[in-house]
Amino acid sequence: MFEQTFRNIDDALRKEAGCTTELDYTEQTSWLLFLKYLDDLEQERVTVAALEGKKYSFILDKQYRWDSWAAPKKRDGKPDHNKALTGDDLRDFVDRKLFPYLHAFKQKASGPNTIEYKIGEIFGEIKNKIQSGYNLREIIDHIDELHFRSQAEKHELSHLYEAKIKNMGNAGRNGGEYYTPRPLIRAIVQVVKPKVGERVYDGACGSAGFLCEAFDYMKGFSGLTTSNFKALQTRTFYGKEKKSLAYVIAIMNMILHGIEAPNIVHTNTLAEPLANVQEKDRMHVILANPPFGGKERKEVQQNFPIRTGETAFLFLQHFIKMLKAGGRAGVVIKNTFLSNTDNASVSLRKLLLESCNLHTVLDCPGGTFQGAGVKTVVLFFEKGAPTRKVWYYQLDPGRNLGKTNPLNDDDLAEFIKLQKTFAVSPKSWSVDISSIDTTTFELSSKNQNVNEEILHRTPQDIMEEIVLLDDEISEVLENIKALL
Numbered sequence: 001m002f003e004q005t006f007r008n009i010d011d012a013l014r015k016e017a018g019c020t021t022e023l024d025y026t027e028q029t030s031w032l033l034f035l036k037y038l039d040d041l042e043q044e045r046v047t048v049a050a051l052e053g054k055k056y057s058f059i060l061d062k063q064y065r066w067d068s069w070a071a072p073k074k075r076d077g078k079p080d081h082n083k084a085l086t087g088d089d090l091r092d093f094v095d096r097k098l099f100p101y102l103h104a105f106k107q108k109a110s111g112p113n114t115i116e117y118k119i120g121e122i123f124g125e126i127k128n129k130i131q132s133g134y135n136l137r138e139i140i141d142h143i144d145e146l147h148f149r150s151q152a153e154k155h156e157l158s159h160l161y162e163a164k165i166k167n168m169g170n171a172g173r174n175g176g177e178y179y180t181p182r183p184l185i186r187a188i189v190q191v192v193k194p195k196v197g198e199r200v201y202d203g204a205c206g207s208a209g210f211l212c213e214a215f216d217y218m219k220g221f222s223g224l225t226t227s228n229f230k231a232l233q234t235r236t237f238y239g240k241e242k243k244s245l246a247y248v249i250a251i252m253n254m255i256l257h258g259i260e261a262p263n264i265v266h267t268n269t270l271a272e273p274l275a276n277v278q279e280k281d282r283m284h285v286i287l288a289n290p291p292f293g294g295k296e297r298k299e300v301q302q303n304f305p306i307r308t309g310e311t312a313f314l315f316l317q318h319f320i321k322m323l324k325a326g327g328r329a330g331v332v333i334k335n336t337f338l339s340n341t342d343n344a345s346v347s348l349r350k351l352l353l354e355s356c357n358l359h360t361v362l363d364c365p366g367g368t369f370q371g372a373g374v375k376t377v378v379l380f381f382e383k384g385a386p387t388r389k390v391w392y393y394q395l396d397p398g399r400n401l402g403k404t405n406p407l408n409d410d411d412l413a414e415f416i417k418l419q420k421t422f423a424v425s426p427k428s429w430s431v432d433i434s435s436i437d438t439t440t441f442e443l444s445s446k447n448q449n450v451n452e453e454i455l456h457r458t459p460q461d462i463m464e465e466i467v468l469l470d471d472e473i474s475e476v477l478e479n480i481k482a483l484l
Contacts, residue, residue, distance in 0.1 A: 002153075005145045006160045012139045018129035022168040027245050028129055029164065030252045032143045033157075034122060037255055038115075039066035040148040059116060064101055069093060071144040079144075084137070091133035099123050115261045118251055125244035125266065151258070158212075158256035165207045165249060180206070180289045180332065181368060184378075185213045187412040188287060188330035191360065191380055191419055194218055196228045198236070198284035203269040203318055205239030208250035210287040212257045219258070233259055238283070240269040270296055270314050273303045274321050282324040289332035290315035292374060306351065308344035313337070316348060316379075320355060323383040329356075335363065335375045339444040349441040353433060356381040360419055361443070363394045367401030391422040391430045394447050424449065 009029055013019045019028055042058055042065070049056035062068055069090075072083040085093055106120025130136040147153050165179055194200050194214050202210045218232055237259065241247045247266045254262035290312045301307045304317050312333050319329055337345060338361070352358055360380035368376060381387075397411040418428050429448045436442060 002146055002156055002160060005142050006164070008142045009139055012135055012142065013130070016130050016132060016135050018131050022164075023245060024129060026164045026168045026249060027126055028139075029143075030248050031122065031126055031128070032139065033146070033161075034248075034252055034255070035066055035070070036143050036146060037148045037252075038119070041115075041260070044149065059119070061101075064098060066144075069098065070140050079141070085133075086137040087133040089133065090136055090140075091128075091131060094128050094136065099128065112265060113261060113263050118261065121266055122248050122251060126248055148256075154256060154258060158253070158258075161253060161256050165209075165253065180209050181407045182209060182213065183407050183409045183412055184332075184364070184368065185209050185287070186217075186409060187362075187416055188332075188378060188380075189213050189217045190416050192285055192287060192328050192330045194285040194287075196221060196224070196231065196236075199238060200236055200285045200287065201238045201283035201322060202286070202288045203240045203322065204288055204290040204315055205241045205250050205264060206246050206289070208239055208253045208262070208264065210289070211237045211239055211250075211262075212253055214285075214287060215254075215257055215259060234261070235263075237263060239264040240267050241265075242268045268300070269318060270300050270303065270311070274305070274318065275303075277321050279324075281322065282327065283322055284324055284327050286319045286323060286327070286329040286331065288315070288319065288329075292334050306344050306347045308342075308348075310344065313344055313348055316352070320351065320383065323356075325384040327383045329379070329381050329383075331379050331381075332364075332376050333379060335377045335444075337443075338377060339442050341440065346440055349443060352379075352381065353387040353441060356383045356387065357385050358387045358390055358443075359422070361390055361392050361445075362415060363392060365395055365397065365401060368395075368407055387433050389422075389430050389432050390443065390445075391419070391428065392445055392447070393418065393428045396427060 006029075010025055013025045013028060016028075019025060038059070042056075042060070046056045058065065067073060069085055072080040074080045102119050102123035104120065105116045106124060109117035109120060111117060128136075130139065146157065148157065162182070166182075168179065189210070194217070196218055200211065200214050202208070205211060215232060215237060218236070219229065221228075237254070239250060239262070241250055241264060244266070247264065250264050251262055254264065292312050293310070296309065296311055296314060301309065301314070304314055306313070306317055308314065316331065316333065316337075319331060323329060337349075340346075358379060358381045360378075362378040362380070364376045364378065366375050393415050395411065395415060397407065399405060401407055414425075414427070418425055422428075422430060424430065426449050427447070429445070431445050
Protein backbone atom coordinates (compact mmCIF):
# COMPACT_ATOMS: atom_id res chain seq x y z
CA MET A 1 0.00 0.00 0.00
CA PHE A 2 2.76 2.49 0.97
CA GLU A 3 5.69 1.00 -0.96
CA GLN A 4 5.30 3.29 -3.96
CA THR A 5 5.08 6.32 -1.66
CA PHE A 6 8.45 5.41 -0.14
CA ARG A 7 9.93 5.08 -3.63
CA ASN A 8 8.55 8.50 -4.56
CA ILE A 9 10.10 10.03 -1.42
CA ASP A 10 13.51 8.57 -2.30
CA ASP A 11 13.21 9.79 -5.90
CA ALA A 12 12.52 13.32 -4.66
CA LEU A 13 15.44 13.17 -2.21
CA ARG A 14 17.81 12.15 -5.01
CA LYS A 15 17.08 15.48 -6.69
CA GLU A 16 18.30 17.31 -3.59
CA ALA A 17 21.94 18.48 -3.61
CA GLY A 18 22.14 18.27 0.19
CA CYS A 19 21.27 14.56 0.22
CA THR A 20 23.89 12.34 -1.38
CA THR A 21 23.83 9.00 0.49
CA GLU A 22 21.41 6.39 1.79
CA LEU A 23 22.19 7.73 5.28
CA ASP A 24 20.91 11.17 4.21
CA TYR A 25 17.76 9.67 2.68
CA THR A 26 16.97 7.76 5.87
CA GLU A 27 17.72 10.75 8.13
CA GLN A 28 15.56 13.19 6.19
CA THR A 29 12.71 10.71 5.80
CA SER A 30 12.90 10.04 9.56
CA TRP A 31 12.24 13.55 10.85
CA LEU A 32 9.35 14.05 8.45
CA LEU A 33 7.88 10.64 9.29
CA PHE A 34 8.19 11.48 12.98
CA LEU A 35 6.17 14.71 12.59
CA LYS A 36 3.49 12.91 10.55
CA TYR A 37 3.35 10.19 13.20
CA LEU A 38 3.04 12.83 15.92
CA ASP A 39 0.11 14.43 14.08
CA ASP A 40 -1.70 11.10 13.71
CA LEU A 41 -1.04 10.33 17.39
CA GLU A 42 -2.51 13.68 18.46
CA GLN A 43 -5.55 13.30 16.20
CA GLU A 44 -6.18 9.87 17.74
CA ARG A 45 -5.93 11.35 21.25
CA VAL A 46 -8.37 14.14 20.29
CA THR A 47 -10.91 11.50 19.21
CA VAL A 48 -10.46 9.44 22.40
CA ALA A 49 -10.79 12.54 24.59
CA ALA A 50 -13.98 13.60 22.75
CA LEU A 51 -15.55 10.17 23.28
CA GLU A 52 -14.78 10.50 27.00
CA GLY A 53 -16.22 14.03 27.12
CA LYS A 54 -12.82 15.56 27.82
CA LYS A 55 -10.74 18.26 26.17
CA TYR A 56 -7.36 17.30 24.76
CA SER A 57 -4.31 19.53 25.28
CA PHE A 58 -2.12 19.43 22.18
CA ILE A 59 1.63 18.89 22.51
CA LEU A 60 2.38 21.33 19.67
CA ASP A 61 1.09 24.89 19.28
CA LYS A 62 -1.35 25.38 16.40
CA GLN A 63 1.05 26.94 13.85
CA TYR A 64 3.58 24.09 14.26
CA ARG A 65 1.13 21.23 13.78
CA TRP A 66 1.32 19.17 10.58
CA ASP A 67 -2.12 20.29 9.39
CA SER A 68 -1.13 23.97 9.69
CA TRP A 69 2.23 24.23 7.90
CA ALA A 70 2.77 20.91 6.11
CA ALA A 71 -0.59 19.70 4.87
CA PRO A 72 -3.51 22.12 5.42
CA LYS A 73 -6.84 20.72 4.24
CA LYS A 74 -10.14 22.16 3.00
CA ARG A 75 -13.40 21.22 4.71
CA ASP A 76 -13.84 18.35 2.25
CA GLY A 77 -10.47 16.92 3.34
CA LYS A 78 -8.66 17.77 0.10
CA PRO A 79 -5.29 19.61 0.21
CA ASP A 80 -5.56 23.39 0.47
CA HIS A 81 -2.78 24.55 -1.88
CA ASN A 82 -3.47 28.22 -1.12
CA LYS A 83 -2.54 27.77 2.54
CA ALA A 84 0.33 25.27 2.05
CA LEU A 85 3.79 26.82 2.27
CA THR A 86 6.22 26.08 -0.56
CA GLY A 87 9.53 27.27 -2.06
CA ASP A 88 11.72 29.57 0.05
CA ASP A 89 8.83 30.31 2.44
CA LEU A 90 8.57 26.63 3.34
CA ARG A 91 12.33 26.10 3.71
CA ASP A 92 12.73 29.25 5.85
CA PHE A 93 9.82 28.28 8.10
CA VAL A 94 11.31 24.80 8.68
CA ASP A 95 14.87 26.01 9.30
CA ARG A 96 14.22 29.23 11.23
CA LYS A 97 11.00 28.53 13.12
CA LEU A 98 9.98 24.85 13.21
CA PHE A 99 13.31 23.24 14.16
CA PRO A 100 14.20 25.82 16.90
CA TYR A 101 10.66 25.52 18.34
CA LEU A 102 10.83 21.71 18.44
CA HIS A 103 14.38 21.67 19.85
CA ALA A 104 13.19 23.82 22.79
CA PHE A 105 10.94 20.95 23.96
CA LYS A 106 13.96 19.30 25.57
CA GLN A 107 14.08 22.02 28.21
CA LYS A 108 10.31 21.93 28.81
CA ALA A 109 9.98 18.14 29.17
CA SER A 110 9.30 16.57 32.58
CA GLY A 111 11.75 13.72 31.92
CA PRO A 112 13.83 11.89 29.30
CA ASN A 113 11.23 9.17 28.68
CA THR A 114 8.48 11.58 27.60
CA ILE A 115 7.46 12.20 24.00
CA GLU A 116 8.23 15.90 24.58
CA TYR A 117 11.85 15.12 25.46
CA LYS A 118 12.21 12.90 22.41
CA ILE A 119 10.92 15.75 20.21
CA GLY A 120 13.51 18.14 21.67
CA GLU A 121 16.34 15.64 21.39
CA ILE A 122 15.61 14.66 17.79
CA PHE A 123 15.32 18.21 16.50
CA GLY A 124 18.43 19.30 18.33
CA GLU A 125 20.49 16.55 16.71
CA ILE A 126 19.55 16.65 13.03
CA LYS A 127 19.25 19.39 10.45
CA ASN A 128 16.99 19.82 7.47
CA LYS A 129 19.18 19.02 4.46
CA ILE A 130 16.42 19.58 1.89
CA GLN A 131 17.36 23.07 0.76
CA SER A 132 14.96 23.36 -2.17
CA GLY A 133 11.58 24.36 -0.78
CA TYR A 134 9.94 22.89 -3.88
CA ASN A 135 11.58 19.49 -3.32
CA LEU A 136 10.56 19.71 0.33
CA ARG A 137 6.95 20.42 -0.68
CA GLU A 138 6.94 17.38 -2.99
CA ILE A 139 8.33 15.12 -0.22
CA ILE A 140 5.85 16.43 2.36
CA ASP A 141 2.95 15.72 -0.01
CA HIS A 142 4.16 12.11 -0.29
CA ILE A 143 4.66 11.79 3.49
CA ASP A 144 1.08 13.05 4.00
CA GLU A 145 -0.16 9.98 2.10
CA LEU A 146 1.14 7.77 4.93
CA HIS A 147 -0.98 6.96 7.99
CA PHE A 148 -0.19 5.47 11.40
CA ARG A 149 -3.73 4.90 12.60
CA SER A 150 -4.20 1.13 12.30
CA GLN A 151 -1.90 -1.70 13.35
CA ALA A 152 -1.82 -2.90 9.73
CA GLU A 153 -0.57 0.51 8.57
CA LYS A 154 2.09 0.67 11.28
CA HIS A 155 3.16 -2.90 10.48
CA GLU A 156 3.65 -2.11 6.78
CA LEU A 157 5.50 1.13 7.57
CA SER A 158 7.82 -0.69 9.98
CA HIS A 159 8.77 -3.17 7.21
CA LEU A 160 9.42 -0.37 4.71
CA TYR A 161 11.49 1.54 7.26
CA GLU A 162 13.51 -1.59 8.09
CA ALA A 163 14.22 -1.93 4.36
CA LYS A 164 15.58 1.65 4.35
CA ILE A 165 17.84 0.83 7.30
CA LYS A 166 19.04 -2.33 5.51
CA ASN A 167 19.82 -0.31 2.37
CA MET A 168 21.71 2.16 4.51
CA GLY A 169 23.68 -0.69 6.05
CA ASN A 170 24.54 -2.10 2.63
CA ALA A 171 25.57 1.32 1.30
CA GLY A 172 28.97 1.30 2.98
CA ARG A 173 31.06 1.13 6.07
CA ASN A 174 29.37 3.94 8.04
CA GLY A 175 25.86 2.74 7.23
CA GLY A 176 26.86 -0.77 8.28
CA GLU A 177 27.40 0.47 11.83
CA TYR A 178 23.64 0.72 12.21
CA TYR A 179 22.58 -2.61 10.76
CA THR A 180 22.82 -6.12 12.18
CA PRO A 181 21.21 -8.79 9.93
CA ARG A 182 17.71 -9.39 11.25
CA PRO A 183 17.87 -13.21 10.87
CA LEU A 184 20.89 -13.21 13.21
CA ILE A 185 19.09 -10.96 15.70
CA ARG A 186 16.00 -13.19 15.63
CA ALA A 187 18.15 -16.26 16.31
CA ILE A 188 19.86 -14.53 19.26
CA VAL A 189 16.47 -13.48 20.69
CA GLN A 190 15.12 -17.04 20.36
CA VAL A 191 18.12 -18.46 22.24
CA VAL A 192 18.08 -15.84 25.04
CA LYS A 193 14.24 -16.00 25.34
CA PRO A 194 13.28 -12.69 27.03
CA LYS A 195 10.12 -13.01 29.12
CA VAL A 196 7.31 -10.56 29.90
CA GLY A 197 8.20 -8.78 33.15
CA GLU A 198 11.93 -8.75 32.36
CA ARG A 199 13.87 -5.65 31.31
CA VAL A 200 15.73 -5.89 27.99
CA TYR A 201 18.74 -3.66 27.31
CA ASP A 202 21.08 -2.70 24.49
CA GLY A 203 23.75 -0.17 25.44
CA ALA A 204 24.88 0.29 21.82
CA CYS A 205 21.48 0.09 20.17
CA GLY A 206 22.19 1.59 16.72
CA SER A 207 18.87 1.44 14.84
CA ALA A 208 17.30 -0.52 17.75
CA GLY A 209 17.09 -3.75 15.74
CA PHE A 210 17.59 -5.96 18.81
CA LEU A 211 14.93 -4.13 20.83
CA CYS A 212 12.42 -4.15 17.97
CA GLU A 213 12.90 -7.87 17.30
CA ALA A 214 12.63 -8.64 21.03
CA PHE A 215 9.39 -6.64 21.16
CA ASP A 216 7.98 -8.54 18.16
CA TYR A 217 8.99 -11.84 19.82
CA MET A 218 7.43 -10.97 23.19
CA LYS A 219 4.20 -9.44 21.91
CA GLY A 220 3.58 -12.77 20.13
CA PHE A 221 3.25 -14.66 23.44
CA SER A 222 -0.15 -16.31 23.90
CA GLY A 223 -2.27 -15.09 26.80
CA LEU A 224 -0.76 -11.59 26.77
CA THR A 225 -2.94 -9.31 28.95
CA THR A 226 -3.57 -5.57 28.57
CA SER A 227 -1.32 -5.06 31.60
CA ASN A 228 1.43 -7.18 30.00
CA PHE A 229 1.21 -5.18 26.78
CA LYS A 230 1.44 -1.89 28.69
CA ALA A 231 4.56 -3.22 30.44
CA LEU A 232 6.07 -4.05 27.02
CA GLN A 233 5.26 -0.52 25.85
CA THR A 234 6.64 1.40 28.80
CA ARG A 235 9.05 -0.51 31.05
CA THR A 236 10.61 -3.43 29.17
CA PHE A 237 12.97 -2.10 26.48
CA TYR A 238 15.90 0.20 27.20
CA GLY A 239 18.61 1.45 24.89
CA LYS A 240 21.49 3.91 24.73
CA GLU A 241 23.07 5.32 21.60
CA LYS A 242 25.98 7.70 21.11
CA LYS A 243 25.52 8.79 17.48
CA SER A 244 22.88 11.36 16.58
CA LEU A 245 21.63 9.78 13.36
CA ALA A 246 21.40 6.30 14.89
CA TYR A 247 19.51 7.76 17.88
CA VAL A 248 16.91 9.35 15.60
CA ILE A 249 16.54 6.16 13.54
CA ALA A 250 16.21 4.04 16.70
CA ILE A 251 13.39 6.23 18.01
CA MET A 252 11.54 6.13 14.69
CA ASN A 253 12.09 2.38 14.27
CA MET A 254 10.67 1.58 17.70
CA ILE A 255 7.69 3.91 17.16
CA LEU A 256 6.91 2.17 13.86
CA HIS A 257 7.11 -1.22 15.59
CA GLY A 258 4.47 -0.03 18.06
CA ILE A 259 6.29 1.54 21.04
CA GLU A 260 4.98 5.11 21.39
CA ALA A 261 7.64 6.64 23.69
CA PRO A 262 10.81 4.50 23.41
CA ASN A 263 13.20 4.41 26.37
CA ILE A 264 16.22 5.32 24.25
CA VAL A 265 18.79 7.71 25.73
CA HIS A 266 21.22 9.72 23.58
CA THR A 267 24.49 9.27 25.45
CA ASN A 268 27.96 7.73 25.33
CA THR A 269 27.32 4.59 27.36
CA LEU A 270 31.04 4.05 27.99
CA ALA A 271 31.49 7.51 29.54
CA GLU A 272 29.35 6.40 32.49
CA PRO A 273 31.60 5.11 35.32
CA LEU A 274 31.13 1.38 35.80
CA ALA A 275 31.42 1.77 39.56
CA ASN A 276 28.21 3.83 39.59
CA VAL A 277 26.02 0.95 38.37
CA GLN A 278 23.60 -0.03 41.15
CA GLU A 279 21.25 -3.00 41.51
CA LYS A 280 18.26 -0.91 40.36
CA ASP A 281 20.11 -0.21 37.09
CA ARG A 282 20.69 -3.86 36.24
CA MET A 283 18.83 -5.74 33.52
CA HIS A 284 17.47 -9.26 33.06
CA VAL A 285 18.41 -9.52 29.38
CA ILE A 286 21.12 -7.89 27.24
CA LEU A 287 21.10 -8.16 23.44
CA ALA A 288 23.78 -6.23 21.57
CA ASN A 289 26.25 -5.85 18.73
CA PRO A 290 28.64 -3.20 20.10
CA PRO A 291 30.93 -1.29 17.70
CA PHE A 292 34.40 -2.71 17.05
CA GLY A 293 37.60 -0.69 16.99
CA GLY A 294 39.71 1.41 19.35
CA LYS A 295 38.11 4.80 19.35
CA GLU A 296 37.50 5.67 23.01
CA ARG A 297 39.59 8.35 24.75
CA LYS A 298 41.90 7.61 27.68
CA GLU A 299 39.53 9.26 30.18
CA VAL A 300 36.74 6.91 29.06
CA GLN A 301 39.02 3.89 29.49
CA GLN A 302 39.60 5.02 33.09
CA ASN A 303 35.98 4.02 33.84
CA PHE A 304 36.84 0.33 33.45
CA PRO A 305 38.90 -2.10 35.54
CA ILE A 306 40.27 -3.70 32.36
CA ARG A 307 41.60 -0.79 30.33
CA THR A 308 41.75 -1.13 26.58
CA GLY A 309 41.28 0.93 23.43
CA GLU A 310 39.00 -1.75 21.94
CA THR A 311 35.48 -0.34 22.23
CA ALA A 312 33.79 -3.74 22.09
CA PHE A 313 35.86 -4.97 25.06
CA LEU A 314 34.76 -1.96 27.11
CA PHE A 315 31.16 -2.69 26.19
CA LEU A 316 31.53 -6.34 27.22
CA GLN A 317 32.68 -5.21 30.68
CA HIS A 318 29.69 -2.84 30.80
CA PHE A 319 27.27 -5.62 29.85
CA ILE A 320 28.61 -8.03 32.47
CA LYS A 321 28.24 -5.32 35.12
CA MET A 322 24.73 -4.38 33.91
CA LEU A 323 23.34 -7.92 34.14
CA LYS A 324 21.37 -8.99 37.19
CA ALA A 325 22.35 -12.26 38.85
CA GLY A 326 20.78 -14.91 36.64
CA GLY A 327 20.54 -12.40 33.80
CA ARG A 328 21.12 -13.60 30.23
CA ALA A 329 22.96 -12.08 27.30
CA GLY A 330 23.61 -12.55 23.59
CA VAL A 331 26.47 -10.32 22.40
CA VAL A 332 28.16 -10.12 18.97
CA ILE A 333 31.92 -9.60 19.08
CA LYS A 334 34.92 -10.03 16.75
CA ASN A 335 36.13 -13.65 16.70
CA THR A 336 39.66 -12.47 17.62
CA PHE A 337 38.31 -11.95 21.16
CA LEU A 338 38.54 -15.73 21.63
CA SER A 339 42.28 -15.89 20.99
CA ASN A 340 43.97 -12.47 21.31
CA THR A 341 47.04 -12.68 23.58
CA ASP A 342 47.16 -9.07 24.84
CA ASN A 343 46.61 -8.49 28.58
CA ALA A 344 43.16 -6.91 28.15
CA SER A 345 41.82 -9.85 26.10
CA VAL A 346 43.19 -12.44 28.55
CA SER A 347 41.81 -10.53 31.57
CA LEU A 348 38.42 -10.08 29.93
CA ARG A 349 38.09 -13.78 29.03
CA LYS A 350 39.02 -14.65 32.62
CA LEU A 351 36.38 -12.22 33.95
CA LEU A 352 33.72 -13.62 31.63
CA LEU A 353 34.46 -17.28 32.44
CA GLU A 354 34.67 -16.74 36.21
CA SER A 355 31.64 -14.46 36.66
CA CYS A 356 29.35 -15.89 33.98
CA ASN A 357 28.36 -19.19 32.43
CA LEU A 358 29.46 -18.81 28.80
CA HIS A 359 27.32 -21.72 27.58
CA THR A 360 27.25 -21.06 23.80
CA VAL A 361 29.53 -19.61 21.12
CA LEU A 362 28.05 -19.15 17.64
CA ASP A 363 30.82 -18.84 15.03
CA CYS A 364 29.56 -16.70 12.11
CA PRO A 365 31.07 -16.95 8.61
CA GLY A 366 32.64 -14.06 6.72
CA GLY A 367 30.02 -12.06 4.82
CA THR A 368 27.46 -12.25 7.65
CA PHE A 369 27.74 -8.47 7.99
CA GLN A 370 27.38 -6.57 4.74
CA GLY A 371 29.98 -3.87 4.18
CA ALA A 372 32.20 -5.15 7.01
CA GLY A 373 34.78 -7.86 6.44
CA VAL A 374 35.37 -8.73 10.10
CA LYS A 375 34.52 -12.26 11.23
CA THR A 376 32.37 -12.45 14.34
CA VAL A 377 31.10 -14.77 17.04
CA VAL A 378 28.04 -14.46 19.27
CA LEU A 379 28.63 -15.03 22.98
CA PHE A 380 25.67 -16.37 24.97
CA PHE A 381 26.14 -16.20 28.72
CA GLU A 382 24.32 -16.13 32.04
CA LYS A 383 25.62 -14.17 35.02
CA GLY A 384 26.17 -15.63 38.47
CA ALA A 385 27.95 -18.97 38.05
CA PRO A 386 31.32 -19.79 36.46
CA THR A 387 31.59 -21.51 33.09
CA ARG A 388 32.01 -25.30 33.15
CA LYS A 389 31.44 -26.21 29.51
CA VAL A 390 31.12 -24.23 26.26
CA TRP A 391 29.03 -25.44 23.32
CA TYR A 392 30.27 -24.26 19.92
CA TYR A 393 28.31 -24.09 16.69
CA GLN A 394 30.00 -23.33 13.38
CA LEU A 395 27.49 -21.61 11.12
CA ASP A 396 28.00 -22.74 7.54
CA PRO A 397 25.18 -21.88 5.11
CA GLY A 398 26.97 -23.82 2.35
CA ARG A 399 27.38 -20.74 0.16
CA ASN A 400 29.29 -17.46 0.07
CA LEU A 401 27.29 -14.74 1.81
CA GLY A 402 27.04 -11.31 0.19
CA LYS A 403 24.71 -8.41 -0.59
CA THR A 404 22.80 -10.45 -3.16
CA ASN A 405 22.88 -13.63 -1.07
CA PRO A 406 22.49 -12.57 2.57
CA LEU A 407 22.00 -14.64 5.71
CA ASN A 408 18.42 -15.87 6.13
CA ASP A 409 16.30 -17.44 8.88
CA ASP A 410 16.63 -20.95 7.42
CA ASP A 411 20.43 -20.71 7.74
CA LEU A 412 20.05 -20.43 11.52
CA ALA A 413 17.25 -22.96 12.07
CA GLU A 414 19.59 -25.87 12.87
CA PHE A 415 21.61 -23.75 15.32
CA ILE A 416 18.44 -22.77 17.24
CA LYS A 417 17.25 -26.40 17.33
CA LEU A 418 20.56 -27.98 18.43
CA GLN A 419 21.35 -25.25 20.96
CA LYS A 420 18.36 -26.21 23.12
CA THR A 421 20.11 -29.46 24.14
CA PHE A 422 23.72 -28.53 23.28
CA ALA A 423 23.66 -31.42 20.84
CA VAL A 424 26.80 -32.73 19.14
CA SER A 425 26.64 -32.68 15.33
CA PRO A 426 28.96 -32.24 12.32
CA LYS A 427 28.77 -28.49 13.02
CA SER A 428 28.67 -28.45 16.83
CA TRP A 429 30.81 -29.66 19.73
CA SER A 430 31.47 -28.96 23.41
CA VAL A 431 34.66 -28.05 25.29
CA ASP A 432 35.16 -28.60 29.00
CA ILE A 433 36.64 -25.49 30.62
CA SER A 434 38.93 -27.62 32.76
CA SER A 435 40.83 -28.43 29.56
CA ILE A 436 41.71 -24.83 28.62
CA ASP A 437 44.99 -23.06 29.43
CA THR A 438 44.44 -20.95 32.56
CA THR A 439 47.33 -18.62 31.71
CA THR A 440 45.71 -17.44 28.45
CA PHE A 441 42.06 -18.55 28.86
CA GLU A 442 42.04 -19.00 25.09
CA LEU A 443 38.58 -19.91 23.85
CA SER A 444 39.14 -20.50 20.15
CA SER A 445 38.26 -24.09 19.29
CA LYS A 446 38.28 -26.02 16.02
CA ASN A 447 35.41 -28.26 15.04
CA GLN A 448 36.38 -31.62 16.54
CA ASN A 449 33.82 -33.52 14.51
CA VAL A 450 35.29 -32.78 11.08
CA ASN A 451 38.54 -34.27 9.83
CA GLU A 452 41.14 -31.69 8.89
CA GLU A 453 41.58 -31.66 5.13
CA ILE A 454 42.84 -29.24 2.52
CA LEU A 455 39.79 -27.79 0.88
CA HIS A 456 39.82 -26.58 -2.71
CA ARG A 457 39.31 -22.83 -2.63
CA THR A 458 37.64 -21.00 -5.48
CA PRO A 459 38.88 -17.59 -6.69
CA GLN A 460 35.79 -16.11 -5.01
CA ASP A 461 36.83 -17.63 -1.64
CA ILE A 462 40.33 -16.17 -2.01
CA MET A 463 38.99 -12.71 -2.94
CA GLU A 464 36.68 -12.72 0.09
CA GLU A 465 39.60 -13.60 2.36
CA ILE A 466 41.62 -10.72 0.88
CA VAL A 467 38.72 -8.34 1.63
CA LEU A 468 38.61 -9.64 5.23
CA LEU A 469 42.34 -9.10 5.65
CA ASP A 470 42.15 -5.61 4.11
CA ASP A 471 39.44 -4.60 6.57
CA GLU A 472 41.41 -5.99 9.51
CA ILE A 473 44.56 -4.12 8.39
CA SER A 474 42.55 -0.88 8.04
CA GLU A 475 41.20 -1.36 11.54
CA VAL A 476 44.68 -1.95 12.98
CA LEU A 477 45.93 1.24 11.29
CA GLU A 478 42.98 3.20 12.70
CA ASN A 479 43.80 1.89 16.18
CA ILE A 480 47.45 2.93 15.78
CA LYS A 481 46.37 6.43 14.69
CA ALA A 482 44.09 6.69 17.73
CA LEU A 483 47.03 5.92 20.01
CA LEU A 484 49.38 8.48 18.43
